[in-house]
Amino acid sequence: MTEQLQQPVPRERGPGRRTRLGSTLVPDLGASLVVFLVALPLCVGVAVASGVPAELGIVTGVVGGLVVGLLPGSTMQVSGPAAGLTVLVADTVATHGAASLGLIVLGAGLLQVLLGALRLGRWFRAISPAVVQGMLAGIGLVLILGQLYPLVGRGAPGTTADKFLGLPALAPDLLGPAAALGALTVVVAVLWKRHAPERLAKVPGVLVAVVVASAAGAAFDVPRIRVGALADELTFVGEAPVTPALIGAVLTFALVASAESLFSAAAVDRMHDGPRTHYDRELVAQGVGNTLCGLVGALPMTAVIVRSAANVDAGARTKASRVLHGVWLLVFVALLPQTLAAIPLAVLAGLLVHAGWKLLALRGVLALARTDRAEAAVLVLTATLIVTTDLLTGTLVGLLAAVVKTAWDVSRLSVTVDGDRVEVRGNATFLRLPQLLDRLDAVPGDRRLRLDMAGVRHQDQACRQAVEQWAARRGDVELIGPGAG
Numbered sequence: 001m002t003e004q005l006q007q008p009v010p011r012e013r014g015p016g017r018r019t020r021l022g023s024t025l026v027p028d029l030g031a032s033l034v035v036f037l038v039a040l041p042l043c044v045g046v047a048v049a050s051g052v053p054a055e056l057g058i059v060t061g062v063v064g065g066l067v068v069g070l071l072p073g074s075t076m077q078v079s080g081p082a083a084g085l086t087v088l089v090a091d092t093v094a095t096h097g098a099a100s101l102g103l104i105v106l107g108a109g110l111l112q113v114l115l116g117a118l119r120l121g122r123w124f125r126a127i128s129p130a131v132v133q134g135m136l137a138g139i140g141l142v143l144i145l146g147q148l149y150p151l152v153g154r155g156a157p158g159t160t161a162d163k164f165l166g167l168p169a170l171a172p173d174l175l176g177p178a179a180a181l182g183a184l185t186v187v188v189a190v191l192w193k194r195h196a197p198e199r200l201a202k203v204p205g206v207l208v209a210v211v212v213a214s215a216a217g218a219a220f221d222v223p224r225i226r227v228g229a230l231a232d233e234l235t236f237v238g239e240a241p242v243t244p245a246l247i248g249a250v251l252t253f254a255l256v257a258s259a260e261s262l263f264s265a266a267a268v269d270r271m272h273d274g275p276r277t278h279y280d281r282e283l284v285a286q287g288v289g290n291t292l293c294g295l296v297g298a299l300p301m302t303a304v305i306v307r308s309a310a311n312v313d314a315g316a317r318t319k320a321s322r323v324l325h326g327v328w329l330l331v332f333v334a335l336l337p338q339t340l341a342a343i344p345l346a347v348l349a350g351l352l353v354h355a356g357w358k359l360l361a362l363r364g365v366l367a368l369a370r371t372d373r374a375e376a377a378v379l380v381l382t383a384t385l386i387v388t389t390d391l392l393t394g395t396l397v398g399l400l401a402a403v404v405k406t407a408w409d410v411s412r413l414s415v416t417v418d419g420d421r422v423e424v425r426g427n428a429t430f431l432r433l434p435q436l437l438d439r440l441d442a443v444p445g446d447r448r449l450r451l452d453m454a455g456v457r458h459q460d461q462a463c464r465q466a467v468e469q470w471a472a473r474r475g476d477v478e479l480i481g482p483g484a485g
Contacts, residue, residue: 023317024317025320027315029321031314032328033328035078035311035322039307040207042081042083042206043060043080045348046086046299047299048225048345048348050093050299051090051098052098054225054227054340055230055233056233056298056299057081059333060298061325063293064322066327067288069319070319073265073283074269074278074285077265077304077308077322078325079261079301082302083355084359085302086139087146087391089101089300090146102296103237108251109289109290109291109292111250113283113287115254116285117280121280124259124279131382132259134378134380134382137360137382138383138394140357140360145164147352152176152178153176153223160387178222181216181346185210185213188212192205196208204310206306227341234296236295236296236297237294252391253290257290257301258286264302264304264305265282272312365380374405378401378405382398385397412427415436421452422439426455428459428463428467430463445474451467451479451480452480454481
């Protein structure tokens with residue numbers, strides 16, 4: 001009987017596989033081309049804005065497709081250089097030098113692999129969404145601020161303060177050809193998504209914006225991308241002195257890249273009905289990708305929501321689409337790198353201003369402010385500190401503020417006085433200790449009291465000791481519940 005059940009299997013399996021292959025290959029092939037066309041200008045723009053050769057951004061996209069795309073973790077999300085890391089990379093290059101970037105990215109990648117192997121990837125989902133939104137909003141603000149200068153054909157100052165102070169001096173350049181090309185890029189990218197003809201709706205707006213603005217820029221003498229030989233740009237990671245600042249940079253890259261990738265995974269999982277992301281495996285995959293990028297001195301990578309959403313919208317069925325997009329990037333950088341020289345820098349700046357505005361997500365900030373002012377305050381605090389200090393400081397302070405806010409929300413405590421009976425309910429923690437002691441001290445001391453704490457669900461050591469000391473000072477107190485011993 002077993003043999004009879006097994007005999008038809010070989011005859012049915014082959015055609016079934018061919019059917020499944022045929023049903024996924026065409027959609028995946030089409031989706032890979034869409035993702036490639038979205039990824040190409042973004043890879044170049046992020047690299048140029050980060051202060052490294054354009055080719056290195058494409059190399060990171062190739063690794064994100066061919067390596068991370070093949071590894072287990074997520075099915076639909078696409079990895080590569082992200083606008084969210086532009087500010088961090090630019091600051092790192094300015095502080096530690098371009099030669100140290102590979103070592104920092106390598107260290108961050110190895111740390112990501114370790115975190116994934118220790119099964120800590122799922123814990124990134126516990127980070128407060130307000131902190132993540134604040135981090136992205138802060139990055140978006142700094143990105144917009146920095147790209148306003150190349151958008152009008154000027155070089156950006158080195159510090160955030162100088163960028164703010166230099167804004168009025170940009171006014172005379174707003175009527176120049178570079179500013180017109182940058183503005184055209186933003187307008188086309190925005191309007192194409194809203195008003196594109198139905199037959200052309202699948203064509204990425206970013207690609208249309210770059211093509212249209214670059215074609216218009218052919219008539220003007222404006223700064224353009226400098227293209228060199230790829231072999232000259234790739235450098236094997238070198239040695240650098242290990243300093244606290246270098247270690248801090250490694251931790252920052254690992255934290256930000258991991259958080260952005262895993263939050264992207266959560267968002268992409270809501271867009272499709274396929275297999276869900278395995279967060280620990282995805283973190284390992286991102287770490288492997290960053291390790292390889294660090295070894296050759298390329299940009300760091302994360303999973304990128306723009307490319308991932310384009311992949312899903314284009315009808316991708318399997319991870320083959322993201323792998324193939326890496327193949328197309330590799331073919332392009334090998335055969336057609338000189339094509340990049342036709343793109344004006346102002347066009348890429350406009351592309352990144354558009355990306356920065358999307359990271360800012362102003363509508364989401366306003367919606368959060370209407371529903372939860374405390375969460376909105378954490379978001380604003382995180383974003384403000386990122387703009388005024390640096391990414392690591394803003395993110396860590398935001399995380400601390402979120403923890404304090406959560407602890408305050410959890411430690412709800414009510415104190416009710418009814419004659420000679422005081423009833424305490426809720427969570428008695430040190431955050432509510434001043435409130436508790438004020439209410440107890442306000443009870444007249446001329447009668448015996450019954451302090452009922454049976455309704456206290458949790459009491460920390462600070463509250464326990466404070467209540468016991470208060471009862472001992474008062475003397476005539478019957479204590480019921482926690483601390484009664």
